[in-house]
Amino acid sequence: xxxxxxxxxxxxSPGGTVTLTCGSSTGAVTSGHxxxxxxxxxxxxxRTLIYNTSxxxxxxxxxxxxxxxxxxxxxxxxxxxxxxxxEYYCLVSYSGxxxxxxxTKLTVL
Amino acid sequence: QVxxxxxxxxxxxxxxxxxxxCTLSGGSFNTYYWSWIRQSPGKGLxxxxxxxxxxxTNYNPSLKSRVVISVDTSRNQxxxxxxxxTAADAAVYYCxxxxxxxxxxxxxxxxxxxxxxxx
Numbered sequence: 001x002x003x004x005x006x007x008x009x010x011x012x013s014p015g016g017t018v019t020l021t022c023g024s025s026t027g028a029v030t031s032g033h034x035x036x037x038x039x040x041x042x043x044x045x046x047r048t049l050i051y052n053t054s055x056x057x058x059x060x061x062x063x064x065x066x067x068x069x070x071x072x073x074x075x076x077x078x079x080x081x082x083x084x085x086x087e088y089y090c091l092v093s094y095s096g097x098x099x100x101x102x103x104t105k106l107t108v109l
Numbered sequence: 110q111v112x113x114x115x116x117x118x119x120x121x122x123x124x125x126x127x128x129x130x131c132t133l134s135g136g137s138f139n140t141y142y143w144s145w146i147r148q149s150p151g152k153g154l155x156x157x158x159x160x161x162x163x164x165x166t167n168y169n170p171s172l173k174s175r176v177v178i179s180v181d182t183s184r185n186q187x188x189x190x191x192x193x194x195t196a197a198d199a200a201v202y203y204c205x206x207x208x209x210x211x212x213x214x215x216x217x218x219x220x221x222x223x224x225x226x227x228x
Binding site: 001036038040045046047048051052055057089091096097098099100101102103 | 146153154155156159167169170171203212213214215216218219220221
């Protein structure tokens with residue numbers, strides 16, 4: 001089974017920009033892997049931020065954007081807010097079989 | 110927005126079968142995907158599987174031999190059965206459904222239910 005990799009932790013300053021990435025053990029992540037991004041805060045269920053590379057959910061703030069960059073899926077946060085401190089998970093589809101990354105703990109400090 | 114609520118036993122004995130139900134309320138139930146995901150304490154998310162609107166299923170290969178997901182649209186419910194439980198199956202189990210377009214697999218999530226595996 002493929003392994004999806006994410007940075008274990010990142011820190012961003014309030015108002016700053018940060019990019020989280022999502023790689024695959026099988027090679028480059030492309031739009032054909034329909035990458036997702038989820039946000040999870042302590043004690044809460046995850047919620048979908050981005051799907052199919054760059055599509056935003058209805059509740060996704062405009063400061064979040066998704067892309068494929070350098071063979072990885074990427075989630076860019078521009079203008080970080082304190083409430084963006086959370087765990088972020090990516091998910092990649094391998095012909096319908098879904099694999100989550102290990103998550104990135106994002107600190108806004 | 111549809112709301113989802115997981116229900117089932119919070120404690121299951123090793124080697125037994127876990128049965129969980131996810132009930133949908135409010136909003137539109139027109140969805141293409143019904144999914145289960147779990148999260149071991151302090152760990153990351155693990156996809157368990159989903160049922161597609163056609164009735165076809167897709168399961169995590171590592172769990173496939175022990176998992177059955179089924180949907181009862183007449184009752185706005187879908188269920189998870191996971192057999193031969195071990196301590197490694199202890200987790201918070203989430204249900205999720207997709208939207209009506211078919212492009213979004215995880216539109217709404219339940220709040221999760223904690224399952225402990227112990228004799």
